[in-house]
Amino acid sequence: MSSEGLPSLRWGIIATGQISSWFASDLTLLRPNAKAKHTITAIGSSSREKGEAFVARWIPDVSPPPKVYSSYDQVFNHPDVDIIYVGTPNSFHKQNCLDAIAAGKHVLCEKAFTLNVREAEEVFNAAxxxxxFIMEAMWTRFFPLVRKLHRLVHKDRVIGDVHRVFADLGLDQDISSLGPDSRLKNPALGAGTLLDICIYSITWGLLTMDSRTGESAEQPVIKAVQTLSHSIDVASTVLLLYPSTQKQAICTSTAMFRTPDVFCRIEGTNGHIEVQGVSASCPTAFTIFIKGRSSEGERHTVPKPGHGLYWEADAVAQDIAAGRKENAIMPWSETLRVLGILDEARRQGGARFPGDD
Ligand SMILES: NC(=O)c1ccc[n+]([C@@H]2O[C@H](COP(=O)([O-])OP(=O)(O)OC[C@H]3O[C@@H](n4cnc5c(N)ncnc54)[C@H](OP(=O)(O)O)[C@@H]3O)[C@@H](O)[C@H]2O)c1
Structure with missing residues (x-):
């Protein structure tokens, strides 16, 4: 606990790429309503220079500055680290998590948690x-805006029975221009839009179709197609059909077109909701349109300084302070369910990773 009575965590961050930079700067943001106190004590990178440049650029004002190491192992075994944040490409997540767990550390691991269900089961068994404690860093689920939307759809039933959802995450990534070692192009790093961005579209489908998660949620029938190019999927479409109600979620991704601001439409018997933001990972507002009422709808927003990764970090700190090993919003069974959908989508769609059975 911190002197302010908040749960506190000392973080070791491994990898100094884009998402780690967002995470580190979000952890150190001054927030009056923070639910936890976060300290970054160690950074692990492929090189010390890279690690030091990361600190200088993204968290220059942190005092004392984190220790920088040219190996991840030194961070896993650091006595002043409680939890490891894993920000490496997808194919390293399993081993990074296993190493952190072996060193007795809690873990917050970026999505996609692992390449497939089999790997995730191995990690959860070790934890x-x-x-x-271990959790997949599916940050979007922790946005207060998303929690509010979830309440309005499922508890208050503002649009009645939801019968169809569209969710898209498209980016104009020009995959052909990327080098063969890019994490967005190299299948050995777990590349492809399915694990990189369709996972968010699928998350919107799952969140809006059923209030429950994991084993207690209804398991949808999955139909998927993928466009394969450069040995990866550059577009994926995953349909979820709920057997008990026949409702559908259409979850899509592409590396060839940036999705417009409104990325999700939730259709119900009494109206519909449009969700908008820079991408499906990072919503900024939603508007509720009720049949027969104002065509302008009712717009909802929640202030979001920084990127919004601190909400998942606060939740993790609260769980660990309470002695919990998993989080109720993103429990292990939900990570396994999502990976099961991704596995099945790749089985039907054709994208393969080295080492797939
Ligand atoms: N970018 C996003 O918006 C975003 C959002 C949510 C989640 N994620 C997830 O976060 C993870 C990392 O994504 P990112 O966009 O941050 O990737 P990135 O910018 O390419 O950074 C990945 C980092 O991983 C480390 N790494 C270790 N071995 C590597 C290898 N063989 N090739 C490349 N990098 C290697 C490197 O850090 P060091 O050299 O310091 O070790 C590298 O900087 C992925 O799982 C992704 O799905 C990304």
Missing amino acids: REKGV
């Missing part, structure tokens, strides 16, 4: 045996 269970060691008695540490």
Whole structure:
């Protein structure tokens, strides 16, 4: 606990790429309503120079500055680190998590949690045996705006019965221009739009179709197609059909077109909701349109300084302070369910990673 009575966590961050930079700067943001106190004590990178440049650029005002190491192992074994944030490409997540767990650390691991269900089960079994907390960093689910939308759709039923959802995350990534080692192009790093961005579209489908998560949620039938190019999927469409109600979610991704501001439409018997933002990972507002009422709808926003990654970090700190090993919003069973959908989409769509059975 911090002197302010808030749960506190000392973070070790491994990898100094884009998402780690967002995460580090969000953790150190001054927030009057923060629900936890976060300290970054160690950074692990492929090189010390890169790690030091990361600190200088993204968290220059942190005092004392984090220790910088040219290996991830030194961060895993650091006595002043409680939890490891894993910001490496997808194909390294399994081993990074296993190494952190073996060192007795809690873990927050970027999405996609692992390449497939089999790997995730291995990681969760190791965490269970060691008695540490672990969670997939599916940050979007922790946005207060998303929690509000979830309440309005499922508890208040503002648009009645939801019968169809469209969710898209498209980016104009010009994959052909990227080098073969890019994490967005190299299948050995877990590249492809399905794990990189369709996972968010699928998340919107799952969140809006059913209030429950994991094993207690209804398991949808999955139909998927993928466009393959450069040995990866450059577009994926995943349809979720709920057997009990026949409602549908249409979840899509592409590397060839940036989705317009409104990326999701939730259709119900009494109206519909449009969700908007820079991408499906990072919503900024939603508007509720009720049949027969104002065509302008009712717009909802929640202030979001920085990127919005601190909400998941606060939740993790609260869980760990309470002795919990998993989080109720993103439990292990939900990570396994999402990975099961991704596995099945790749089985039907054709995208393969080295090492797939
Ligand atoms: N970018 C986003 O908006 C975003 C959002 C949410 C989640 N994510 C997830 O976060 C993870 C990282 O994404 P990112 O966009 O931050 O990637 P990135 O910018 O390419 O950074 C990845 C970092 O991982 C480390 N790494 C270790 N081995 C590597 C290898 N063989 N090739 C490349 N990098 C290697 C490197 O850090 P060091 O050299 O310091 O070790 C590198 O800077 C992915 O799982 C992704 O799905 C990304």
